[in-house]
Amino acid sequence: MIELNNIRKEYHTDGTGVTALNDINLTINDGEFVAVIGPSGSGKSTLMNILGCLDTPTSGHYLLDDKEVGYLSPNQQAEIRNKKLGFVFQSFNLLPRLNALENVELPLIYRGMRPSERRRLSMEALERVGLIDRAYHKPSQMSGGQQQRVAIARALVADPNIIMADEPTGNLDSHSGRQIMDMLTELNGDGKTVILVTHDMNLAHTARRIVRIKDGVIENDEKVVAV
């Protein structure tokens, strides 16, 4: 479970301060599918970076499974990310020199898993996203949609409880985008918590709950009514 209590984030550059998040209170239970929406500059990325243990808040508390994780050292943050979180980014973030299989293996390498075991789990993950036949292709030899499916395989290979997707369809055509959203829905169906950041209201409606932020404040938080 994710619990943010009175989270505040200020950036200070050249003597001027920006309050990116202002007193955020948010609870996300295991197995939820939440979309975070809001206009550019509203604080979505900042919120995602804090939730993903990529950045620390200025003040407030972040409890992840009842443990305070807001103010960990970079090494401790990396350990939490590796253990509990999977990430999917707008720009895929695959390593260009590695093939699909090697990219998917990365989170398992950080865990110190044996190569044969790593390979087996990574092939399974590639199979889940329908890309077994692309295992030995480099990112540049794949379409955007395929690259994002590799990124999803990488996000799920270590079996994290939480998947964080930041504008995962932003660089894709609508067909590939739909495939990616279907995969996120499927992962959520398997019990994973999915947190989707988007500025696209249509995509947000794939989630079960929509949290709208504006100027660093939660403006609205509601369940999506099934149609």
Ligand code: ADP
């Ligand atoms: P969004 O993802 O919704 O576009 P951000 O979280 O990126 O919003 O930004 C929220 C506010 O914080 C904006 O005013 C932005 O300019 C500012 N901001 C974000 N990151 C930084 C940073 N590293 N340094 C200074 N200001 C930042």
Ligand code: ADP
């Ligand atoms: P997004 O739409 O993903 O929020 P942005 O262009 O707002 O993209 O920001 C991309 C990244 O650039 C942010 O995650 C943040 O780290 C950094 N950033 C955004 N605004 C500022 C700023 N005013 N000063 C410094 N860094 C910023």
